[in-house]
């Protein structure tokens with residue numbers, strides 16, 4: 001089956017066509033993403049109203065391009081999937097309404113996909129990973145461990161009690177006068193910094209919790225920066241490196257703990273840890289996760305960066321898995337700003 005996937009829940013406008021064969025293997029036929037980064041950069045963050053309007057302007061053209069790249073037309077599709085939440089509601093409505101119109105006009109099944117489910121199922125598309133596996137979703141809006149036990153069977157093991165990890169990177173960057181989005185900027189600066197110069201806290205590093213907390217780390221970083229005015233370039237680099245070292249320690253500790261619990265619950269001899277979300281592209285975080293997997297004899301899967309960040313292929317793929325299981329939605333389905341997995 002060939003599924004069109006539409007993603008408009010944040011600041012990426014994306015459309016993709018994914019093929020799912022009879023054996024349940026996936027292949028991406030087209031995957032086009034337009035990042036609205038430049039539209040939002042002057043404001044230091046995503047402006048929902050600007051994002052929604054940009055999705056309206058861009059989406060039809062991106063869908064046409066995706067079909068063109070896949071070498072097919074609407075008539076060749078077996079279904080149309082769109083993110084129905086969670087996310088910025090204006091954008092979600094744009095994508096879902098577009099999918100409904102295509103489904104109605106071309107008489108196609110509609111798949112209203114949870115964006116988080118899209119992230120959660122991506123490793124089955126990229127690496128044919130079998131259930132069950134442990135997912136660590138670390139993006140601008142989420143930081144959570146989820147046991148993925150089957151399609152629609154997701155068990156959240158821990159989440160952040162305050163900021164998401166990507167948000168902590170973004171706020172750190174803003175505080176230090178670095179460019180938006182903050183994650184890549186902090187990682188670049190950290191490369192020339194001394195990770196031992198500032199002793200920042202490792203919040204919630206206890207064996208009784210799989211939750212994260214990052215707001216205290218951000219505050220400690222602000223106080224450290226204020227204590228060494230003027231903050232020269234080397235100090236910024238040292239702060240970034242120290243921040244990443246603290247994040248790495250927390251992620252390694254929590255991922256090890258989560259894998260141990262996941263193995264105990266599932267009996268998997270070689271537990272699989274999958275990382276998704278924009279922060280999974282960070283190399284220090286990737287190293288910490290690799291060390292956690294090695295510590296418990298597990299296996300780490302990180303999809304390619306383009307499929308870690310928001311994209312249409314993950315929505316198309318989640319739609320394909322749902323359609324294959326007979327889980328089709330009606331045209332009355334509503335967009336949701338909040339929608340836990």
Ligand code: KG4
Pocket residue numbers: 010138139140141142165166167169170181182183184187277278279280281282283308309310
């Ligand atoms: O998954 P994503 O593209 O969008 C959602 O939030 O859904 O994730 C974006 C987040 C931003 O907070 C960004 O700063 C962070 O991922 N990020 C990174 C890196 N690349 C992106 N954080 C740390 N290191 C990176 N290399």
Ligand code: ZN
Pocket residue numbers: 115119139277309310
């Ligand atoms: Zn996302």
